Amino acid sequence: MARQAADEQRKKRERSGAVANGVAAFFFVGVLAFAGYQLIVHPQTPLPREWNPTEPLRISDPVNLLTGWKLNRAAASQEQCLFTLDGFADLQPRVPLEETEQCFIRDRVDLRAVGQSRLAPIETRCAIALRLAMWERHSVQPAAAEFLGSSVSTIDHIGSYNCRLMRTANGSSMRMSTHATADAIDIAGFGLADGTRVRLLSDWEHSGPKGAFLRAVRDGACDWFSLTLSPDYNRLHADHFHLQSRGWGLCR
Structure with missing residues (x-):
């Protein structure tokens, strides 16, 4: 006991x-x-502010593990998106466009430049402009310096907003394209400060520095956009990159 x-x-x-x-x-x-x-x-x-989760995204900050999270937060709010782009883009906010229930631009901006690179005036979403600015700063300009020995002065596009159905290799789909809400932009090429032109249609298969540059900026786009399609995806993209702000992480 x-x-x-x-x-x-x-x-x-x-x-x-x-x-x-x-x-x-x-x-x-x-x-x-x-x-x-x-x-x-x-x-x-x-x-450092880039490692501080309470500090908002700054485009010039070094990239780290928090950058993507900060980018998504900034892109989700038009006010924060515009604040982040201040000083890093030439754009003007516009009133929302509501063409139909399926075709609209909610956080609409008139975009003319990101970073050092001019664009032909284009109406798109602020979220697309922000992702373009991150891509230009952290992917496009470094790749141009590395492979082409110059800086990019123009980014050539073939549109963002387009009220249409999705195109597939088998014809039109019954689903609306992400262009119908300006959630995508198509990039056809680049102009360099030294006068060099780089075009996807003519230079994607180039075995020299132009081809290497294009593949580097395609891979870089995958860091900043939710979906990236290039000529490697299918023949419909032989002449452009399709860069999309929403998607499932496809990078091809």
Whole structure:
């Protein structure tokens, strides 16, 4: 009986110790979380802004694991999108376009340039303009410097908004194209500061630096757009990149 009583006392002490340890661990985690939060929000935080989840996206920030998350947050709000593009794009907000229930541009902008690159005036969504600006800054310009020894001065497009059905290799689909809501833009080529022209139709299969540049910027687009289609996808895209702000991550 004495041994049984001793075992019961031991078990009680173990349970009490486990509870105390749990409370201490919970308190310790809470202290760490509070300290971490204070570190993030403190005006003098040593945490770089690009790593700070409370700081909004800045196009010129170095790219890291938080960049894509910050981009999606900025693209989801027209106000935040316009704020992020301030100083990094030549655009004017426009009143929303509502052509039909299936064809519209909600966060409509008139876009003429992103970063160092001019575009022929185009009506599109702010979200597309923002993703273009990120692509131009972090993919297009570095690839041009690496493969072509110059900077890009123009991005040539063949449209964004187009109230139409989706086209497939087998003809028209019954689904509306993402162009019907300006959730996509088609890019046909680039002009460089030294006068060089690069076109997908003529240079995609180029074995030299133009072909390498085009493949590099295609791969880079996959980092900034939710869906990227190139001439490798099918013959309908032989002359352009289809860059889309919503999709399932297809990159081809």
